[in-house]
Amino acid sequence: MVEKPTITPVVAELAARFAAEGKRLYLVGGSVRDAVLVRPTNDFDFTTDARPAEIQKLLSGWADAQWDTGIAFGTVGASKKGEIIEITTFRADVYDGVTRNPEVTFGDSIDGDLVRRDFTVNAMAFDIAASQFVDPTGGLQAAREGVLDTPATPQESFGDDPLRMLRAARFVSQLGFTAAPRVVEAMRSMAGELARITPERVQVELSKLLCGAHPRRGIELMVETGLADVVLPELTAMKLEIDEHHQHKDVFDHSLVVLEQAIDLEEVDQSPDLVLRIAALLHDIGKPATRKFESGGGVSFHHHEVVGAKMVRKRLRALRYSKEITEDVAKLVYLHLRFHGYGNGEWTDSAVRRYVTDAGDLLTRLHKLVRADCTTRNKRKASLLRRTYDSLEERIARIEAEEDLARVRPDLDGNEIMKLLGLAPGREVGAAWKFLKELRLDRGPLDRDEAEAALLDWAREQGITPPAR
Template sequence: MSETQLPSLTVADVQRSVTTELDRIGPVIDELGAIFAAEGFELALVGGPVRDAMLGRQHDDLDFTTSARPDDTEMILKKWGDATWDMGRDFGTIGCRKGPWQVEVTTYRSEHYDPSSRKPDVDFGDSLAGDLGRRDFTVNAMAVRLPGREVVDLYGGVVDLATRTLRTPGTPEASFSDDPLRMMRAARFAAQLGFAVAPEVRQAMTEMADRISIISAERVRDELVKLLCAPYPRLGLTLLVDTGLADRVLPELPSLRLERDEHHRHKDVYEHTLTVLDQAIALEDRLPDGGPDFVSRFAALMHDVGKPRTRRFLDDGTVTFHHHDVVGAKITRKRMQALKFSNAETDAVTQLVEQHLRFHGYGSGEWTDSAVRRYVRDAGDQLARLHVLTRADCTTRNRRKAERLARTYDALEARIAKLAAEEELASMRPALDGNQIMAILGLQPGRAVGEAYTFLLDLRIDEGPMSPEDAETRLRDWWAARS
């Protein structure tokens, strides 16, 4: 999606949507509201479920806020539901499941950050108004009192929802000072909902970007993942870059805004990257599990981050980025480690960045069987994602060139499929295993066995499947020549 937000709604549209959704979830919210009221407590549906109900989106996970303290909430929910949990007790939250419904009930809260702290100080509040006032954005600061279904909108959330605008209940400076992660959440909600950010919110994000430094890498990472897996990640990423937040949490992205030479002989790498991301998202239906797929999206975002360090201007005015794939992979690994991504995610994204040019190294499509096997072997379990990234990386405006590249890659995939059917490429291995190699050559476990196995694997890739007898002959010849 472009940087333009989605079209506005009318307040009447919002009201119709919320009525329809409240009727659907009525059996749950009305019953819980009546139970809490009978025990002398207030209860209100709040936050995301209310916002999404007004947008016509259905939820089976429901969030409530209450005047009850956690012990009382837990007592009520144990009687009502099938199972309860209290991992969020320190924050006043008790969870419960009943049939297909999952609910979380949180005691009215007030919380804030100490200027040097990474974690909020949480105090229980005593009113719904106070609880709503401490929330991040007006569209998340609406509630529905229960029972009775009275909509509570103290900060103009309905209008902001209709105009698809993100504002804070109080001043954005106070909101972001209390919880700097809300600046990342603004970008995430822009990406998830297709909303614009109010000018005063954008200005506060720009002026307070340094404040994000007190937030843990894990919390920043989680917001970044949600942003990238949202329907409109370009909106959120653009906001991060324009406000300077990206300089603090993902500096490789704004670094792609290379100044262009006066003859415009190379692409705007930043805009190219966002286009590749858009195209990778459009190709996710090619992946076994579909999308959204964080690994392929983040690989698309990071695939050219090695270009700023490898850019060279030649005497004839052309620009080169030699080895930017290898350099980019190292940069990507360092950034993902800093953001505390898992080793598996880091390895997958890094591999895709390093291999994203591999297809172009084989000329115009004259692929030998050996080259196809090596391409598949090197891609391993990331082959489907590599197909997506390679196709998405074609952003040329030259229609004939784009069609030629697409045909060439179609041919490569067809070759892979043909060889896969004939040779079991997905589980490519030599005809002899390590134990057989040791028996044939009279070796003990060690480096020589690994070298022999690599020789046979390379032989398998270059020449295709062979019988164990032929493999043994070739192995003995190799060993004799090596000795």
Template sequence: MFAALPEPLHALGRLFEEAGHELALVGGPVRDAVLGRSSADLDFTTSARPDETERILRAWNGGGAIWDMGRDFGTLGAAHAGVKVEITTYRTETYDPTSRKPQVAFGDTLAGDLSRRDFTVNAMAVRLPSLEFVDPFGGLGDIAAQVLRTPVDPVQSFTDDPLRMMRAARFVSQLGFVIEQDTAAAARALADRIEIVSAERVRDELVKLLLGAHPHRGLVELVDLSLAEHVLPELPAMKLEIDEHHRHKDVYEHSLTVLDQAIALESPAGSGGPVESPDLVLRLAALLHDIGKPATRRYEDGGVVTFRFHETVGAKMAAKRLKALAFDKDTIKQVARLVELHLRFHGYVDAAWTDSAVRRYVTDAGPLLQRLHRLTRADVTTRNKRKARALARAYDDLEQRIDELAAQEELDRIRPDLDGNAIMRILELPPGREVGEAYRHLLELRMEHGPLGAERAEQELRRWWEARQN
């Protein structure tokens, strides 16, 4: 399989060999090739020191650009004939227990370099140009067994770099593997060390987990390894005690099921559909949509359990947690808004909505409408098939009404029948607060009654203005 590597890589291997140095493809690209998966990254390791690596790379790409921002860690990059590579000098590392940043020292052997990798499945290499397969820690067997195991003692591995524990859960999601027993036990024992890792690095691993093929399984591992208590404590907090009469659902299991169902409703990857898979905002919203339930649970008379306003409380909690995890403002805003809106549909089930209410639903959702459709449908986890069918029919009806109104009114671009310039001209007003108030009044009329037309809108505007003057 490695003979099919692009010719420029074989040529690069020959250049290193002629210079008396070793070069090996290493890590994820090797693992993915064994699994029959493609890999965009081409990571290499070498016995050459950075200055010698740079000299060889310049000979390889004819004096083209060299990326050396990682030179202090022994890493340089280059491209040639459409092939991009990163090459790192063999390393050994020591760690300060208070930091996951290694003190880097260059190593002398490939096996030594592989020993510092996170898991055995990432500690395999292929030498170039000979294509010799190197697997000192049994990674090939662990791939066959679908097991994640550290190449060295897991306590030492996770003590050195606590982020590897997050990567374990991430690889469960991405690869569908299981974590070996001793490796999992070490992670549980050292889970609190994840707190020395920056929020940005934790976020990146969580995002990769959520966008993987098996995020449900990855999240379960995150909880079972006690990592979630430190990085996403609201998730294990949803494991509410279930009363003996089962008057409310297991919120934790429900949330994971909603996540699964939301993913199933994503548009196929590459289809150009409205919510193309994998969609991070939808998946975060599905996971966190009931995050406010533990804080709002109340026992009412007669043993009734309620979670009043959990959607508004949950929206604030979701925003706070995502901010702590250093997510960008747009993602935070969108996820929080979906959490806030996820119960709105239930009013449609209770009583038929007016056209005005449908317009408000669409307007409030804005560009999140397609995600809200999927989140709302995914939130149905009842075992009562009759109830599930009734909810599905009700939402089908709502979507049909939205489509019909959209066709009539271009609902996603609702504007008053008169713009600000027309309002200022008709009322002879300069720009200011009163123009904004008039605009909002006309927008309310537009929402309530649909398109008015310019003539009627002007009549309504003048009537409103006269009433203000009295």
């Protein structure tokens, strides 16, 4: 028994309104697919044989509001009792083969509209008035079998829009499906076509892939077919490396395990953490560039976290990620090895303060990344690493409770510094502030007399003569 989409009273009322005028209204796209797969969805799109002007007329007097921002593509939007509705006239688009942009053409049949869609599981419709599925390309069977295939040949579909190849990897991640052999082969032979797509569109699909339920499967498909060579060539490079611990996994496989373990540490009731997931996948991105074969057969990757942070910035900027996401991921990559200097707890309180201060608001994510980075099969070693990190977190909690580490600032503010040293605003004040900040990290909170004495000593060393007190 196939699960039918849930039709709200508003949608049923709208379909009846269309039927009264001799027009059909179909639910299409992700909401139909997700109903079949019994997955939650909030994506409700409709298609109809009515032309845009007719849609507007049918909505007038019924909808609480309507808008026509997508009318050039045949889409009219409306709201009714808090529900958002987008209705698009049947499409029969033709791609020009050069810009990869479709020439918008309206169609006359639901079947014609569906066969132009990307994958068969997305090429199903639900006739609301008749309460039945329309499935001209076998989407229901593909959904039952967990197979991702195209309505037309993959070559035709991907030739129309190469981004569909990356969407294939995205749906493998989101749905847990397996791409049909002919789809994989077409992706492999046409991967270079993806270079025609703007970085912004690529980034959107990649982010959705990484936030899917099965990102490892999507990433592996990207690497297998060569899409990664276009989108994230660093992934393929990692596949060629062994890691410094002589584990059975290569760096690529290790990174996928870290990604999966980081996902396991995400909060159950929150959305997927894109920053954490990118950082987990790319935390060892710098290893290929820093690999060194040591005498005796060992392999080292010294300073790969430093090189990796730079590589992350370059790649994420190229993919048009926001500055905030780019810098957050780069910082996590840069800091992910810091913990390994902790040993058995040899860090001073000063080192703990610096760890917390350097991580800033990324501390919780850094905790998760460091824990996820433990992929050893040696149970004793894994247990020791967990206990050691537990002890670090306990120390952080203790010092935070005592010193309010989240707001570590110098014991004197800028105005007090200028008054004490007789300075006007400028670089010298900034240098003094930085000195006091470092002193605060090293020694913890100081009382006012201690802070002033230390600042005066520093000022004299810098050749600054404070005014007589």
